[in-house]
Every structure is written in C-alpha cells, then in structure tokens.
Amino acid sequence: MPRPSRLLSSGGLTIAFTTSLLLFADGQPARDIDPFNNTLCIVAPATPYDPASGLPMYAPRPIPADARCPVCGMYPARYPRWAAQIIFKDGAAHYFDSPVNLFDFLHKVDRYDRRYTRADVAVSYVRDLASGRWIEAGQAHFVHGSDVAGPMRNADLPAFASRAAADAFIRLHRGTVLTASDMTPQLLAPLSRNGRHRH
Numbered sequence: 001m002p003r004p005s006r007l008l009s010s011g012g013l014t015i016a017f018t019t020s021l022l023l024f025a026d027g028q029p030a031r032d033i034d035p036f037n038n039t040l041c042i043v044a045p046a047t048p049y050d051p052a053s054g055l056p057m058y059a060p061r062p063i064p065a066d067a068r069c070p071v072c073g074m075y076p077a078r079y080p081r082w083a084a085q086i087i088f089k090d091g092a093a094h095y096f097d098s099p100v101n102l103f104d105f106l107h108k109v110d111r112y113d114r115r116y117t118r119a120d121v122a123v124s125y126v127r128d129l130a131s132g133r134w135i136e137a138g139q140a141h142f143v144h145g146s147d148v149a150g151p152m153r154n155a156d157l158p159a160f161a162s163r164a165a166a167d168a169f170i171r172l173h174r175g176t177v178l179t180a181s182d183m184t185p186q187l188l189a190p191l192s193r194n195g196r197h198r199h
Contacts, residue, residue, distance in 0.1 A: 043070045043112055049091025057091045060125045060134035070094050070112045071101035071192075072152065079151040082158070084126045084137070088116055098150045099126050099142060099157040100191045103183040126159040129169070133161065138180045141166035144187070146175035155191055157183075 047067060049057055063077040063085070076083045076095040084102035087093045094113065096102040102124060109118045124137040142157040143166055150156025157178070160166040166177045178187075 044068050045115070046088060046092035046094050046113060049087075049093070058087050058123050060085060061087075061093060063095045067095040069097045069101055071096065071105050074151060081127055081129050081132060082151050082156065084124065084159075085134075086124045087122050088120045089122045090120070098152065099137070099140075099159050100150065100152075100188060102126065102137065103157075103180075104188055104192055106183075107185050107188070128161045128165070129158040130160060130165055135159065135161045140180065142178045142180075142183075143169055143173070143175040144178050144182075146170070146173040148173050157191070 044067075047064060053061070055061060063080070063083055065075070065077045067076060068074065069076055074097040076085075076097040079097045082098045084096040084099050085093050086096075086102065086105065094105065096105065105112050106118065106121065106124065109116050109121070125134045126137050126140050126142075127133070128135055128140075137159075140159040140161065141163050142159050144157060145155070146158065146169065148156075148158060150158070158169065160169065163177060169175070170177065
C-alpha cells in the first residue's frame with residue numbers, strides 16, 4: 001500500500017486538491033457534510049438555438065429527450081402536459097418539468113444559471129394542460145390549490161390557454177385561477193421541493 005506522502009505526486013495532488021474543494025465547498029467541515037442533502041448541484045447549460053431547426057429564434061421548441069430541468073434535474077420531455085421553457089435573447093433555452101419550476105427559475109435566474117439574468121429572458125412558455133399547445137406564460141391562466149399532482153407528485157400550477165378552460169378544471173378539481181403576475185416567491189415556496197438546493 002502506498003505511503004500517504006506518495007499521494008502528493010502530480011496525479012495524487014490533483015485528486016487531493018479536488019477532494020478538498022468538494023469537502024469544503026460551502027466552508028463546512030467535512031464531518032458536517034451530508035452527501036444526500038443537495039448542497040452541490042450541477043446545472044446543464046442552456047440549449048443553444050439551432051438555426052437549422054427552421055423555427056424562429058423565439059418560437060417554442062420541442063423538448064429534447066435529454067434536456068434536464070435546471071431547477072430540479074428532472075427530464076421535462078417525460079412530462080409533456082406540464083412542461084415549460086424559457087428562451088433567452090441569444091436564442092438559448094432552458095426546459096422545465098412544470099410551471100412551478102419555471103417561475104422559481106424566473107425569480108432566481110442567476111442562482112440556477114450564472115450566465116444569464118432576468119433581463120436576458122426573451123420569452124417563456126407553458127403547455128396548456130388540456131391541449132398540450134404551447135402558450136406564452138404571461139397569457140396563461142394557472143390553477144393554484146387543485147387536487148391534481150404535478151410531475152413532482154405534489155401540488156403544481158396546471159396552465160390553460162383560456163379562463164373558461166381553467167374554470168372548467170376548477171369545477172372538477174378545486175382551486176383558484178391565477179396569472180403569471182401572481183407568482184410571487186411566497187406563493188411558490190410551499191409548492192417547490194427545491195428549497196434545499198444552493199446553486
């Protein structure tokens with residue numbers, strides 16, 4: 001077995017240094033690190049715009065199967081009725097598995113992707129729960145407090161293109177109709193399971 005001093009060779013030094021960075025990432029002693037508490041999150045970069053797609057730069061896009069939500073890490077393509085997306089002014093996009101995560105991201109853009117700020121967002125879209133059609137988030141009607149669970153298996157914000165469709169949903173599943181301007185951090189906090197992430 002190699003002696004501890006041998007770990008300081010060039011390869012060992014790199015490994016030792018990297019390990020120390022991970023163990024002390026938040027300035028906490030190694031004994032206080034809980035490997036399952038989501039303190040270290042790696043967010044995939046936004047998907048760049050592909051001019052060969054034939055889509056206008058700010059049009060909603062099909063969600064790539066391997067795209068991951070920058071807020072929770074889930075795969076939005078697996079939840080097409082709940083999916084959402086943001087397109088930045090440079091044409092790059094982030095995809096979300098639900099409206100809750102979209103709005104959480106909008107309130108903390110630089111927490112989840114330090115390459116952008118809120119001012120860099122060109123447009124955001126959500127899916128109409130009934131038809132699956134993309135609609136601008138600012139034009140959608142969201143139902144808060146229904147008995148229908150979203151992708152995270154808890155309450156979410158199902159979106160609808162019309163107030164009438166949202167009202168029809170409420171008659172079956174309870175809730176209150178809200179708009180994008182109602183999505184405050186205080187309203188989102190109990191809906192989000194991402195509170196412990198510290199990007």
